[in-house]
Amino acid sequence: KQEVTQIPAALSVPEGENLVLNCSFTDSAIYNLQWFRQDPGKGLTSLLLIQSSQREQTSGRLNASLDKSSGRSTLYIAASQPGDSATYLCAVSSLSSNTGKLIFGQGTTLQVKP
Amino acid sequence: DTEVTQTPKHLVMGMTNKKSLKCEQHMGHRAMYWYKQKAKKPPELMFVYSYEKLSINESVPSRFSPECPNSSLLNLHLHALQPEDSALYLCASSLLLAAAFNEQFFGPGTRLTVL
Numbered sequence: 001k002q003e004v005t006q007i008p009a010a011l012s013v014p015e016g017e018n019l020v021l022n023c024s025f026t027d028s029a030i031y032n033l034q035w036f037r038q039d040p041g042k043g044l045t046s047l048l049l050i051q052s053s054q055r056e057q058t059s060g061r062l063n064a065s066l067d068k069s070s071g072r073s074t075l076y077i078a079a080s081q082p083g084d085s086a087t088y089l090c091a092v093s094s095l096s097s098n099t100g101k102l103i104f105g106q107g108t109t110l111q112v113k114p
Numbered sequence: 115d116t117e118v119t120q121t122p123k124h125l126v127m128g129m130t131n132k133k134s135l136k137c138e139q140h141m142g143h144r145a146m147y148w149y150k151q152k153a154k155k156p157p158e159l160m161f162v163y164s165y166e167k168l169s170i171n172e173s174v175p176s177r178f179s180p181e182c183p184n185s186s187l188l189n190l191h192l193h194a195l196q197p198e199d200s201a202l203y204l205c206a207s208s209l210l211l212a213a214a215f216n217e218q219f220f221g222p223g224t225r226l227t228v229l
Contacts, residue, residue: 031214031216032214036220043220043221043222044204044206089156093213094213095213101159102218104156106155107156
């Protein structure tokens, strides 16, 4: 059974710092991994999707990497800003289930202090 | 149009009420999803529709009744809910149900409070 873990659960950094959020999964047989951002009480915003054949994806100040063999993905945020404060969720789509079901991690809540 | 819309934004209902949540997308996506999210938890999948047919029901109580009247619209009918059903209800869509095409796009959610 696929399990997704995100550590730490919460992170507080000063503005301008580069930071890394971690996501690990137990079954390396995945189709893809998606990173989302969620502001309090709001829906999820898709940030990046990495296909299983890819090693990384970039969008602006965000870079997501995927290492299937070790069951890990990281989301790198460069030059963090207070507006980056939110909860970040990773979710995997497993080969064992050829459906749209995503397995989510518990999320990392990020606070960027001015 | 690259967004998923949900109405209403907020809903307060009594345990004997009947209400409906609505979700709409115009991205040509053929898979649509309902999720329930409690505070400080990740979303939990409830239902999945593919080509307007129910594909997955994650053992959701019958007081939640989904409906997909066409490829752009997804409803969730609510009846005789319990206070513990209070949560943020999220709708999502993807191009197809198959995992290779299931990048999901979420709506803003409906905040439901059951009194």
